[in-house]
Amino acid sequence: MSESRSSSPSAAARSVFFFGSFGGILAGYDQGIAAGSLLFIGPALQLTPWTKGLVVSSLMFGAILGSLVAGALAERWGRRPILQLAAAVFGLSAIGMAVAPGVATLVAARVLGGLAVGIASVVVPTYLSELAPTRNRGGIATLNQLMIAIGIFAAYLTSLLLSPWGAWRWMLGIALIPSLLLLIGVSRSPETPRWLVAHGRPDEARRVLGTQVGEEEADGVLADIQRTKEAEPAGDRARWRELLTPALRRPLLIAVGLALLQQFIGINTIVYYAPTILQAAGFGDSAALLNSVGLGALSIVTTLVTARVVDSVGRRRLLLIGGTAMLLSMTVLAVLFGGELLGGVAGAAGAVICLAVFKVAFSLSWGPLMWVLLPEQFPLRVRTMGVGVGSFVNWTANLLVSQFFPVLLVFGAGAVFGIFAGFAVLALVFTYFCVRETSRRSLEDLELAG
Numbered sequence: 141m142s143e144s145r146s147s148s149p150s151a152a153a154r155s156v157f158f159f160g161s162f163g164g165i166l167a168g169y170d171q172g173i174a175a176g177s178l179l180f181i182g183p184a185l186q187l188t189p190w191t192k193g194l195v196v197s198s199l200m201f202g203a204i205l206g207s208l209v210a211g212a213l214a215e216r217w218g219r220r221p222i223l224q225l226a227a228a229v230f231g232l233s234a235i236g237m238a239v240a241p242g243v244a245t246l247v248a249a250r251v252l253g254g255l256a257v258g259i260a261s262v263v264v265p266t267y268l269s270e271l272a273p274t275r276n277r278g279g280i281a282t283l284n285q286l287m288i289a290i291g292i293f294a295a296y297l298t299s300l301l302l303s304p305w306g307a308w309r310w311m312l313g314i315a316l317i318p319s320l321l322l323l324i325g326v327s328r329s330p331e332t333p334r335w336l337v338a339h340g341r342p343d344e345a346r347r348v349l350g351t352q353v354g355e356e357e358a359d360g361v362l363a364d365i366q367r368t369k370e371a372e373p374a375g376d377r378a379r380w381r382e383l384l385t386p387a388l389r390r391p392l393l394i395a396v397g398l399a400l401l402q403q404f405i406g407i408n409t410i411v412y413y414a415p416t417i418l419q420a421a422g423f424g425d426s427a428a429l430l431n432s433v434g435l436g437a438l439s440i441v442t443t444l445v446t447a448r449v450v451d452s453v454g455r456r457r458l459l460l461i462g463g464t465a466m467l468l469s470m471t472v473l474a475v476l477f478g479g480e481l482l483g484g485v486a487g488a489a490g491a492v493i494c495l496a497v498f499k500v501a502f503s504l505s506w507g508p509l510m511w512v513l514l515p516e517q518f519p520l521r522v523r524t525m526g527v528g529v530g531s532f533v534n535w536t537a538n539l540l541v542s543q544f545f546p547v548l549l550v551f552g553a554g555a556v557f558g559i560f561a562g563f564a565v566l567a568l569v570f571t572y573f574c575v576r577e578t579s580r581r582s583l584e585d586l587e588l589a590g
Contacts, residue, residue: 153271154353159325160267161283163260165318168291170199170253171408172194172436173315176299177308184244184308189547194247200539206258207535210504211528213259218335219267219524222259223326230256230318238313253315254535261511261531266524269515270332273353274582278450278512285508291318293436298527334520334583337365364584368520371588374383382522383529391517394574395530398510401567403537405466406560407502409545435499442503454579455509459571462505467564469498470557478554506567510534516578519587536542 174196206226210476214222219549229252264284271279277312298311331343333352342362349358383392459565473494481487509529518526548556 152158156271156329156352157280157283159322159329159354160223160271161264161287162263162285162318162322162325163226164287165294166226166253166260166292166315166322167203167257168288169295169315169318170230170233170250170257170292171288171293171340172292172295172529174199176296176303177311179299179303180245180306180308184306185246187243187355190551191243193544193547195243195250197539198247198250199254199257200535202254202256203258203261203535204254204532204539206255206260207262207528207531210259210262210531211525214263214266214335214524215261218331218339219263219270220329220331222263223267224323226256226259226263227319227323227326229253229259231316231323234313234315234319237315238309240309256319258531258535261535261562262524262528265511266515266527267332269512269583270334270523271330271348273357274580276451277456277516277583278579279447281512281515282443282447282450282508285503286440286447289436289439289443289503289507293433293440296433296436333362334365334523337362337369337423338520343364356429361582362508364582365520368584368587380525383526388522388526390527392529393528394576395514395517396533397570397574398506398513399530399532399534400537401563401570402506402510403464403534403541404560404563404568405502405506406470406541406557407498407507408538408541409556409560434494437508438496439503440501442500443508446504446508447531450509450512450520452578454577455513456571456575456577458505459509459575460568463564463568465504466498466506467561467568469494469501470561470564473498474554474557474561476554477557478552513575516583516586520583564577 144503176188178192178196181187181195185191187195210222213225233249233253233256236252237246240246240249266283268281268284269277295311298314302308302311330348333348336342336345336348345365346358346362349361353361382388446458472479473491475481476487476490476494481490514527514530515523546558
């Protein structure tokens with residue numbers, strides 16, 4: 141039984157979705173702040189190209205670990221308490237980064253922050269998907285990427301405002317603010333009804349559903365959840381090896397493919413190194429940061445558009461449209477940098493336009509939709525574990541790209557952007573042949589359909 145289209149989320153439900161997605165700001169700010177602060181951390185701590193990459197990529201070391209442990213923790217203790225844990229750990233990381241006396245301490249604090257980011261990257265998409273009504277689940281799940289985009293934009297803006305003083309410690313320490321907001325907001329939010337049913341608490345699940353989808357629909361949705369739960373194999377808690385069973389191999393393949401290709405298309409070369417790329421195109425420090433702020437704002441606007449259309453247009457179609465635009469952008473960047481065409485105004489303008497088109501395309505498609513699709517692939521019993529695998533692969537690929545991009549630039553940016561264009565081709569082929577459409581189908585319908 142699918143939910144009807146007649147009701148809309150109450151004010152209380154909208155508040156839950158807002159704070160439930162707020163964990164995305166942790167990931168966005170901590171990723172984005174590396175781009176601006178790196179311009180000042182480098183001279184202050186005498187970073188080499190390798191240690192510069194390490195400062196950026198240390199976040200991913202922690203995120204990889206966080207994504208591995210988040211699934212089991214969220215299955216046992218619930219989605220909400222683990223989000224609170226992520227907020228607390230992130231706050232400690234922000235303080236550590238702000239007072240770091242040297243590279244080693246800074247890297248350690250960013251690893252700790254990455255642990256929180258990795259946990260949030262698993263739990264936030266699952267939390268939103270399990271609370272959202274079917275009719276607009278895609279739009280609500282897109283809030284995760286919207287918050288990531290807002291976090292990146294806030295990081296770029298903070299870097300720009302503090303750049304006259306080179307105040308990189310303040311840039312990093314301000315991350316304490318979103319962690320406190322998440323901690324307070326989630327403490328007033330409910331657990332997901334799917335987790336409550338799975339742990340033998342249907343009465344509590346019914347109360348949450350009444351708030352989230354309306355009293356008229358709550359009983360029907362609860363019956364669907366219970367029916368799906370009864371169809372699951374009996375036994376103890378889910379184990380990782382269940383993801384390798386024949387029934388789950390295709391969902392696992394889709395999750396791993398989406399997570400890997402999202403990073404290998406090259407998005408985080410833009411997130412982390414946009415100011416550096418713009419400097420190479422002839423912009424000064426302030427102009428590079430200002431252009432980065434503009435790119436961040438563009439990403440927010442586009443993600444809002446995605447939230448409005450994802451449930452009507454469909455996930456798969458948006459992946460194909462966005463992938464095509466990203467392929468074109470990376471190809472032109474490869475030509476501009478490889479052909480040394482950045483010396484004039486036209487070349488510099490072309491680089492900015494390509495970065496803007498790439499950000500728009502990513503924010504319309506692969507950015508939010510990977511996180512929307514991951515929870516939709518897996519049954520309730522192993523959902524956070526499956527999302528955890530996808531998140532682990534995503535952060536591992538993120539680590540590889542962010543660590544080696546500065547080093548690879550020695551061999552020419554044109555060649556590097558050409559490689560990313562090649563992965564964009566693979567992303568289009570993978571989407572066309574492997575990704576199924578999940579719009580307008582409940583999580584229970586998707587699970588029973590296999």
